[in-house]
Amino acid sequence: MGKIYAVGVGPGSPKYVTEIVKQVIKECDIVIGYKYTLKTIEEIIKGKEIHEITMNDQEEAYQKVLPRLGDKKLVIPFTGDVNFSESEVVDRLIEIFGEIEIIPGISAIQVVAAKAQVPLDKSKVITMHVTTPIEDKKLEMQKALIDGFSVILVPRPWPKQPDKHFMPSEIAAYLESNGFNIASMKVHVFEELTTENETVFEGTVKDLKGKEFSDLSVVVFNQAKLDSYMNYRWQWEN
Template sequence: MGKLYVVGIGPGGLDYMTIKAKKAIEESDIIVGYKTYIKFIESIIQDKEVISTGMGKEKERCVKALELSKDKIVSIISSGDAGVYGMAGLILELRKDENVEIIPGVTASLASASVVGAPLMHDNCNISLSDLMTPYNLIKDRVEYASKGDFIISLYNPKSKGRPHYLKECMDIIKKYRKGNTPVAVVKNALRDGESTEIFTLETFKDDNVDMFSTVIIGNSESYIKDGFFITPRGYLINK
């Protein structure tokens, strides 16, 4: 009997892949994934059969992976965590009786947060600005409610050539509820080759270098910068 591992490979650097994820990939006969993410793990899949496709072929990848897993061990990979904008949900929706195991990974907001400090220490949320799966009006509603609720906000897929203005429009929504000195971090290629960071405030924020490989983290009303680190206090020092 075969098996399908749904693997979150983390941000892309092999040092940040979980031991369980690496073991699942090593155990697998076949690796299925988006071609860009396949490149992240090339060094550990040299002897494997690889099936890779481009963007927009998510359903086809999942159907193929489930089919192959009936009599072989297969890993379908997602960057970050497979259950956060990854393949886990679609696999479970399409699954019939296949043997499936979901293996978590480090998602982009956690990877990016670790690079700039500790911005996610209190209640926080992830919001994707991609409107391929979600209407833009609903995305803006979510940004507004999260801003009003004082959540730290991590924006995934913040800017693309087809959506050049969404990030600015959503930052304008956030500005209605946050002070101008609220810290904002832009982390590109977190924990992998090409990593870069920029720290702004809401007042000084510029999106010139933001792209689909970036995560934008906006602090809450208590967030601040100390010695170059982006910190959101949890409240441990209140009574000290």
């Protein structure tokens, strides 16, 4: 069988596609990906065999390519980083194709951390963007906020099933129902990062109630406090 690559192409702008990922894509024969992801790399995939997929028909596309892959190179691009919030798809690719090579990309999580000036080593990163139950993740979010951590959170868009839909408005209602003072909690919501359509909402969690955000959103609760090395002089002073 040919070579199969799962690659991260960054949060949206072609400028965030790494050189190693560009090279792999240029050398491949077949590309299977979502519309938004393919848009990011459209200049690199010209002339390739391209399969644009949705959640509903991705399985059909993989199965269609499998028997005629031969010694060709197949690339499945993922928005952001393959290793974050994509494990369900990656696991299925391994089941179908066997061994695959994973090449990381720049995640939206890294970008929002930089923009909001929230250090990742003092934050909890939580993704609700999964099909499995998220009740444990909701509790993890509560605990992180209570413990004073910043939280970088990927919400879950699922408008066709309201009970699974957990976007910023639902997050605000959930926190309020669990006793949080959402009027005093500061929050950022970043949409369509690094693209010309990028927007940033800044306000309180209470302001999120009733507001609609796109599927390409990341929520940041910033509770970081400055703590420089000057607070730890013992490292160099006798």
